[in-house]
Amino acid sequence: MTEGGSELPRAVAKLQALIRIPTVSYREPGRVDTAAFDAFVDELARQFPLLHERLELTRVHTHGLLFHWPGARSERPVVLMAHLDVVPVEGSWQHDAFSGDVADGSIWGRGTLDDKGSLVGICEAVETLLERELTPAQDLWLSFGCDEEVFGTAAERAVAELEQRGVRPWFVVDEGGAIAHDAFPGIDRPVGVVGVTEKGIMSVLLRVEGRGGHASTPARMGPTARLARAITRLDRSPMPASLPAPTVELFRRLAPHAPLPLRPLMANAGRLGPALARLLTALGPESAAMARTTFAVTTLSGSPALNVIAQTASAGVNIRIMLGDTSQTVLAHVRKAIGDDRVGIEVVEAYEPSPLSPYSTVDTVDDAFELIATTISEVFPDAVPAPYVMMAATDSRSFSPICDRVYRFAPFRMTKAQREAIHSYDEHLGVDDFLDGVRWYQRLIERLT
Numbered sequence: 001m002t003e004g005g006s007e008l009p010r011a012v013a014k015l016q017a018l019i020r021i022p023t024v025s026y027r028e029p030g031r032v033d034t035a036a037f038d039a040f041v042d043e044l045a046r047q048f049p050l051l052h053e054r055l056e057l058t059r060v061h062t063h064g065l066l067f068h069w070p071g072a073r074s075e076r077p078v079v080l081m082a083h084l085d086v087v088p089v090e091g092s093w094q095h096d097a098f099s100g101d102v103a104d105g106s107i108w109g110r111g112t113l114d115d116k117g118s119l120v121g122i123c124e125a126v127e128t129l130l131e132r133e134l135t136p137a138q139d140l141w142l143s144f145g146c147d148e149e150v151f152g153t154a155a156e157r158a159v160a161e162l163e164q165r166g167v168r169p170w171f172v173v174d175e176g177g178a179i180a181h182d183a184f185p186g187i188d189r190p191v192g193v194v195g196v197t198e199k200g201i202m203s204v205l206l207r208v209e210g211r212g213g214h215a216s217t218p219a220r221m222g223p224t225a226r227l228a229r230a231i232t233r234l235d236r237s238p239m240p241a242s243l244p245a246p247t248v249e250l251f252r253r254l255a256p257h258a259p260l261p262l263r264p265l266m267a268n269a270g271r272l273g274p275a276l277a278r279l280l281t282a283l284g285p286e287s288a289a290m291a292r293t294t295f296a297v298t299t300l301s302g303s304p305a306l307n308v309i310a311q312t313a314s315a316g317v318n319i320r321i322m323l324g325d326t327s328q329t330v331l332a333h334v335r336k337a338i339g340d341d342r343v344g345i346e347v348v349e350a351y352e353p354s355p356l357s358p359y360s361t362v363d364t365v366d367d368a369f370e371l372i373a374t375t376i377s378e379v380f381p382d383a384v385p386a387p388y389v390m391m392a393a394t395d396s397r398s399f400s401p402i403c404d405r406v407y408r409f410a411p412f413r414m415t416k417a418q419r420e421a422i423h424s425y426d427e428h429l430g431v432d433d434f435l436d437g438v439r440w441y442q443r444l445i446e447r448l449t
């Protein structure tokens with residue numbers, strides 16, 4: 001891959017053009033630059049003329065796009081997803097966040113990994129196949145959300161549209177996993193992690209009321225102290241750890257590539273579940289999150305003035321619910337851990353963990369998962385394809401009511417540093433890695449039967 005003088009592949013130029021349009025999502029609709037979203041939709045049409053000519057487009061919500069590419073048959077329709085919005089820019093970047101610069105073998109900018117790389121990758125694959133006059137074996141739908149980053153409703157509305165048309169997808173592929181390099185200590189092979197479920201999300205507000213008053217005459221155990229005690233109690237009472245089934249399968253697949261002493265442990269993860277789960281919780285926050293429901297106290301407030309005792313003290317707790325737990329069991333745990341009736345617990349939002357999508361194991365083969373896994377092996381021969389539990393939330397959870405197989409995977413190689421750049425600064429995607437991703441989407445469509 002050369003830079004500067006010689007010509008970049010056309011797919012790269014298309015991604016650059018779309019990265020340069022700042023489609024930033026905000027929870028407050030008034031802050032959203034709708035002109036940028038309009039420009040993005042127009043630019044997409046310019047960059048992918050054949051796709052826009054041949055596929056039927058339904059506009060969803062404000063700027064959501066649902067494309068339909070009729071296949072030779074329609075009994076096993078497939079949905080490829082991505083989103084066109086991005087999170088706001090923060091931190092200081094080596095290359096401006098909306099520059100789309102190509103430097104050091106990478107395309108730089110907000111959205112390269114999350115999630116315009118996938119969006120452009122899907123469109124380029126479709127455009128190329130249309131040029132070759134391919135008709136997919138099955139109906140293909142492209143569902144591009146416009147408000148994923150703010151938990152918007154575009155994906156739900158796309159699902160409603162599909163439901164109305166009687167479409168029950170065979171499987172859905174959305175962002176989530178990746179070809180993850182240096183994901184597990186001691187394992188030198190990249191892992192093609194395919195999310196088969198995602199953790200649930202719940203936010204609760206802890207609140208303690210009191211009399212307030214002057215700071216010169218404080219009473220014992222005022223609202224702030226009581227709240228602090230509740231927080232430390234919660235912090236000291238993590239939920240029990242366990243090894244969910246997809247993680248057992250992930251370990252089994254990684255075992256042959258693990259350092260010798262670890263191999264039997266990982267290969268027998270199913271039997272050693274409880275011991276391994278405890279080990280994971282001891283290895284650090286990232287691995288602990290793989291094994292249990294987590295609590296993070298995020299917001300804190302008390303009195304507005306230094307010399308005034310708080311009448312109300314409150315703390316927001318963001319909870320990620322593990323497969324196997326529910327918002328109800330988690331709430332019961334929080335109540336018991338705090339053990340204080342004077343601490344009010346209000347549920348602000350609650351989304352249960354998403355249903356588990358089927359995957360292949362030693363004993364079972366799932367055709368859809370196999371298709372994704374073999375396409376990973378074909379395009380990324382060094383990678384080990386494996387199911388996993390996703391920690392973050394994606395738009396694809398909206399598809400669970402109409403589809404049993406929701407897979408979360410973006411076909412791009414990502415280092416640890418790249419994964420950390422998502423929602424942070426210096427987000428970038430390798431040029432060759434982007435082109436491999438385009439090839440992955442193309443192969444996936446070609447392999448449909």
Ligand SMILES: [Zn+2]
Nearest residue numbers: 114115148175
């Ligand atoms: Zn995303």
